[in-house]
Amino acid sequence: MTADSIHTPAGSSSAGLGAGSPSDPATAPGTQKGPGRRRSRHHRGAGRWLVLAGALLVGLFMVSPFVLMLLNAFKSPADYSAGGPLSLPRGLYLDGLVAFWERVNFPIKLWNSIWTSSLVAVLAVLLSLLNAYALGVGRVKGRLWLVALFLMANMLPQEVLIYPLFDMARQVGLTDNPWSIVIIFTIVQSAFGTYLLSSVLGTFPPALLEAAQLDGATRWQILWRIVYPVVRPTMSVLMIFFFIWTWNEFFIPLVMLTSNDNQTIPIALSSLQGDRMLDVPTLNAGALLSLLPTFLFFLIFQRTLTRGVTAGAVK
CATH class of the missing domain: 1.10.3720.10 (MetI-like)
Structure with missing residues (x-):
């Protein structure tokens, strides 16, 4: 058998791996990027942002007592009496x-x-x-x-x-x-x-x-x-x-x-x-x-x- 006698029939797998083949990653059903898929990703992204914003608010709420403690730990009694607990200290009071x-x-x-x-x-x-x-x-x-x-x-x-x-x-x-x-x-x-x-x-x-x-x-x-x-x-x-x-x-x-x-x-x-x-x-x-x-x-x-x-x- 010679090399010239080896040929690929039309419609075989090697000839069918073209642009419209189901085996092509670009056209596979699981990898198609249609408008519906883009909308689904956008919807999930918006939900993630909402969850992240909620977690950030909860984190700020939990950290706020420690922030107040730091503000008032280095504040003089005069500064505390004048500005209250939410004011910034005028100097480093130790x-x-x-x-x-x-x-x-x-x-x-x-x-x-x-x-x-x-x-x-x-x-x-x-x-x-x-x-x-x-x-x-x-x-x-x-x-x-x-x-x-x-x-x-x-x-x-x-x-x-x-x-x-x-x-x-x-x-x-x-x-x-x-x-x-x-x-x-x-x-x-x-x-x-x-x-x-x-x-x-x-x-x-x-x-x-x-x-x-x-x-x-x-x-x-x-x-x-x-x-x-x-x-x-x-x-x-x-x-x-x-x-x-x-x-x-x-x-x-x-x-x-x-x-x-x-x-x-x-x-x-x-x-x-x-x-x-x-x-x-x-x-x-x-x-x-x-x-x-x-x-x-x-x-x-x-x-x-x-x-x-x-x-x-x-x-």
């Missing part, structure tokens, strides 16, 4: 920051808040893991009632708990002791952590646990080598939330901690408000100083929070 730092002994309050919040976050997450492992994997009797009990514990207001908690702390000698705050919030925060982690571990594949038991793994080995790596992202999110929640607690620390050297930052802020007068610039300066540690904490662990929230969403 006496409010210095006054708050010295009046409440801010370094001690900062250390008290950091070590109590960090200790509560670590202990509460660890206790939540152990409780959830017993409820979600161990399948103890009445686990649904126990999970419901942990859920109800999160619904009780602090005003209901404060008297028995204070009386128990007095009986064991923990009156005006930061360890009382650590113990109380470790139990309170772990109730929510147990409810969340037990729901996650309740869907854990039983076949995987049975295979580990057949290989001779003990309960502790199953917990730390199989269960813990799976729930570690969720535990990281819980640790961040527990730290911030404990940092912002006010009512129970106000009742349990009476001496100045044991109090936390939210109590120090409340001491700036008197019965008949309020130094607004100093209060805003103190709020700014109190916000900076948690803001830096959030920036440092932002990726951890994002990974923990999205863990398991994409397989």
